[in-house]
Amino acid sequence: xxxxxxxxxxxxxxxxxxxxxxxxxxxxxxxxxxxxxxxxxxxxxxxxxxxxxxxxxxxxxxxxxxxxxxxxxxxxxxxxxxxxxxxxxxxxxxxxxxxxxxxxxxxxxxxxxxxxxxxxxxxxxxxxxxxxxxxxxxxxxxxxxxxxxxxxxxxxxxxxxxxxxxxxxxxxxxxxxxxxxxxxxxxxxxxxxxxxxxxxxxxxxxxxxxxxxxxxxxxxxxxxxxxxxxxxxxxxxxxxxxxxxxxxxxxxxxxxxxxxxxxxxxxxxxxxxxxxx
Ligand SMILES: NC(=O)c1ccc[n+]([C@@H]2O[C@H](COP(=O)([O-])OP(=O)(O)OC[C@H]3O[C@@H](n4cnc5c(N)ncnc54)[C@H](OP(=O)(O)O)[C@@H]3O)[C@@H](O)[C@H]2O)c1
Numbered sequence: 001x002x003x004x005x006x007x008x009x010x011x012x013x014x015x016x017x018x019x020x021x022x023x024x025x026x027x028x029x030x031x032x033x034x035x036x037x038x039x040x041x042x043x044x045x046x047x048x049x050x051x052x053x054x055x056x057x058x059x060x061x062x063x064x065x066x067x068x069x070x071x072x073x074x075x076x077x078x079x080x081x082x083x084x085x086x087x088x089x090x091x092x093x094x095x096x097x098x099x100x101x102x103x104x105x106x107x108x109x110x111x112x113x114x115x116x117x118x119x120x121x122x123x124x125x126x127x128x129x130x131x132x133x134x135x136x137x138x139x140x141x142x143x144x145x146x147x148x149x150x151x152x153x154x155x156x157x158x159x160x161x162x163x164x165x166x167x168x169x170x171x172x173x174x175x176x177x178x179x180x181x182x183x184x185x186x187x188x189x190x191x192x193x194x195x196x197x198x199x200x201x202x203x204x205x206x207x208x209x210x211x212x213x214x215x216x217x218x219x220x221x222x223x224x225x226x227x228x229x230x231x232x233x234x235x236x237x238x239x240x241x242x243x244x245x246x247x248x249x250x251x252x253x254x255x256x257x258x259x260x261x262x263x264x265x266x267x268x269x270x271x272x273x274x275x276x277x
Contacts, residue, residue, distance in 0.1 A: 005226050007157035008180025011103070011134045013070065015221050015244040017042030017184070018237065019230030023058075024051045031232045032058025036069065038238050044160075044184075044228045046074035046107060047092055048276075056096035071098060074107040074138060075123065077277040080115035085122035089131050104132040105160055108276040109144045116144060117151045124152060136160065138186070139271040142175050160184035163225050165195060165216060166264030168257045173224055187266055188220055188227030189213050200255040204248055210239070217243035219256045 005013045018040040023031050032043065032055055045055045052073055059066060073096070079088040092101055104123055109116045116137075123135040136158030137144070149155050159176055163169045163185035176183045195201065196212035205215045213229070213236070220227040221244050229240045248256075269276075 005182040006180075007134070007182050008155065009134065009157050011157045011182070013158075013182055013184075013226060014041050015226065016040075016217060016241050017044055017070075017072075017226065017228040019186070019188075019228040020045050020051055020055060021049050021230055023230065023232060024049075024054050027232070028054040029057040029061055031234075031237075033062035034234045035237050036062040038234060039241055040237070041068055042070045042072070042228070044072045045096075046076075046105075047079075047088060048074065048076045048107060052092050052095035053097075056098060060097070066098075070102040071096065072103040072105060073101050074105045075119060077108050077110040077113065077275060080106070080110065080113060080119035082118050082122045085119050086126060089123070089126045093131060100130065101132045103134045103136055103158060105136040105138050105156075105158060106140075108139045108274065109137070109141070109271055110275045110277070111144065111272065112275060116140075117147055120148050120156070121152060124154070134158070136182075139269075139274075141271050142172075144271070145175075145179070145181070155179050155181050158182045158184055160186055160228075162186055162265055162269065163220075163227075164188055164190040164264075164266075165198070165201070165219065165256045165259040166190060166261060167266075168223070168260040168264075169225075170223075170257070170260075177224065183225050185220055185225045185227045188225070188229050189216050190266060195259075198256075198259055200252070200259055204252045208246055210243065210246065214239050214243035214246060215248070215256070218246035218248050219253055222248055222253045223257065
């Protein structure tokens with residue numbers, strides 16, 4: 001049985017999705033088309049990545065029917081006002097060339113701006129209008145999620161957060177699980193580097209005869225996180241996707257989680273104070 005994630009409103013997502021940050025232009029569209037042909041069914045994009053057009057082109061170029069593909073985009077901080085948010089969703093549709101976007105996320109809460117509830121309400125309206133099918137957020141802390149629930153009676157269906165072995169977000173995962181919110185992990189591989197040298201990762205990689213990146217993907221799947229690794233290369237795309245079937249022992253999973261540290265964020269982007277427009 002393939003692993004899937006199901007939200008409180010029935011959104012069903014696969015075990016692994018494809019990140020697309022920096023995949024742009026003809027090369028990016030080809031990489032995205034390859035990803036879909038290899039079996040990815042969840043594509044993560046954002047208005048601010050300036051590649052929604054590339055995602056749309058990649059989907060058309062791969063020649064597969066759209067059915068079953070889940071396309072994601074994100075609302076930038078500068079467009080969180082109600083009317084701006086609705087226009088931005090329309091603009092995302094024009095850029096992708098799609099008539100509906102499956103999953104639309106608020107990119108950052110930007111709490112000092114005080115507009116994320118208004119933005120969420122606008123996205124619920126866009127859902128009512130059929131422009132998008134599901135509404136989620138990124139980088140929301142529990143207090144932000146509770147503010148949405150208090151104002152609208154609804155939690156978002158997805159919270160996409162920074163999550164990797166140096167920042168395993170164990171409490172956020174449990175908080176989301178109890179509320180039917182799917183946890184997606186951004187920068188799930190922490191963009192490689194020193195993480196891939198850790199013994200807790202290289203040891204299972206040697207045991208299984210796979211790369212450190214594949215072990216990290218398998219760890220995400222084991223802890224209930226949905227990773228969206230980005231790769232421009234078909235061999236790595238395929239390896240990352242297939243890694244969902246690798247079996248780590250409970251001890252191996254625990255040893256990787258133990259790499260977590262309070263300052264493990266990649267760029268110290270704490271959603272309580274960080275703002276992105
Ligand atoms: N919501 C947010 O605020 C937010 C923030 C950041 C990112 N994101 C999303 O999350 C996605 C993933 O995060 P990310 O792109 O920052 O980082 P990532 O997926 O952790 O790492 C991507 C890097 O790892 C390399 N890589 C991928 N697979 C590999 C493998 N099997 N072996 C070795 N290296 C491998 C890629 O290189 P190659 O391409 O050369 O293979 C790329 O340099 C983004 O693309 C974006 O869609 C969301």
